[in-house]
Amino acid sequence: MSVFKDHKVTASELLDIIPEELLCNLSQITKVDHYTKVLHGKKLFYLLMYGILENDRLSQRSLEDTFNDPVFKLLFDLDTNESIRRSSISERLSVIDADFFKSIYEDTYNRFSKAYSVTEIEKHNLIRVDSTMVSESVGKLSEGLGHKTGKKAVKYSISFDGLLPCDVQVFTASKYGSEDIALPEAILKHVKKEANHQNIYVIDRGLQSTRNMKNFSQEGITFICRAKENRKYVELESFLTEKHGVDLDESILIKDSRVQLYTGIAIENKRGNIHFKETLLNNHFRLIVIENKLDKDKQFWFLTNNFELTAHEIAMAYRKRWDIEVFFRFIKQELNVSHLVSLNKNGMKVMIYMNLIVAMLILIYKKENKLGYKTAKRRFSMEIRNLAISMIVVHCGGDPKLFFKT
DSSP: OOSOTTOSSOHHHHHTTSOHHHHHHHHHHSSTTTTOSSOOHHHHHHHHHHHHHHOSSOOHHHHHHHHTOHHHHHHTTOOTTOOOOHHHHHHHHHHSOHHHHHHHHHHHHHHHHHHSOOOOBTTBEEEEEEEEEEEEETTTOSSOEEOTTSEEEEEEEEEEOSSSEEEEEEEOSGGGGSHHHHHHHHHHHHHHHSTTOOEEEEEOTTOOOHHHHHHHHHTTOEEEEEEOTTOOEEEEEEOOOOTTOEEETTEEEEEEEEEEEEEEEEEEOTTSOEEEEEEEOSOOEEEEEEEESSOTTOEEEEEESOOSSOHHHHHHHHHTTHHHHHHHHHHHHHSOTTSOSOOSHHHHHHHHHHHHHHHHHHHHHHHHHTOOHHHHHHHHHHHHHHHHHHHHHHHTTTOHHHHHHO
């Protein structure tokens, strides 16, 4: 029971969304428990979830202390005689079947999304897609994206539906430093998961490749992205009826046109060198340009393959892209995503799945109880600790000293 009387949903109720039966079934389906004596998949899941909630600075050493804490063992009904070392956690994260944690993440998202579906534009769902980077020194991270500051980095490309993170990709190969490679792969992966979807994928300026936009149109993927100003194009038709633009509250719509875009076609010359020939694509896109009323030098260019929504709806859809930036700040500041607990790609996958699972629990807790991000994380953690205290009191017959003597 929550100590916060005005709360509609408790942490305990949300934890029940991930039933132990699911963990047991997945343990049998996946290979998560092969070749291990202590850190079975279910135990590592509980350890990482509790560790993310309880530690301001999560590390393998803090996870070791957490596992050996009798309060943690009582809370999740684990053997009090078992203990582990930091090296065991490091090794286990590097080899454990990441699909076990991926399946829990996807099951949790599906359960929540059915109860909290978000339809922001009639007949359409906005899916914000963006990436965030986490860096470590070159000596620590064996595989990662090259970085000019003398560090290597891992890139997490996340799809976000406005309330919950609905997909994630982990990239460490150097080619994924370009968003024109990472984001299309993340979007195509998400599209394959949702049959007959009517999603609109909202993307920042990182994606500029005309070829990617062409591919999206051929695959039936609707997108809205921010284009670089003064991009070269050919105007085929203008949808504006007013010469001096259309008032959009804080901005003025100065262009809404059907256009063709240029792209570069790779050509190999006689010497074997590659150069790019500028070519006009046959595909039609929509270019929308809005101008800030207070600063007329400040313009926003948007490209989309949607010709049904109004220009104002498209501009407002892009504005909601900011939700994913807020989400990134939340998971980095409150859930330790800015710090790599594992330097192995398999371990990175496990950790991001676990962080997103915990993030979803807190986000639903935040939404239902009408709280801010920091308050929701703090109160959710407090409820878990209060639950543990209650179990200790029951376990020792009202005298907590008896529990800590065992």
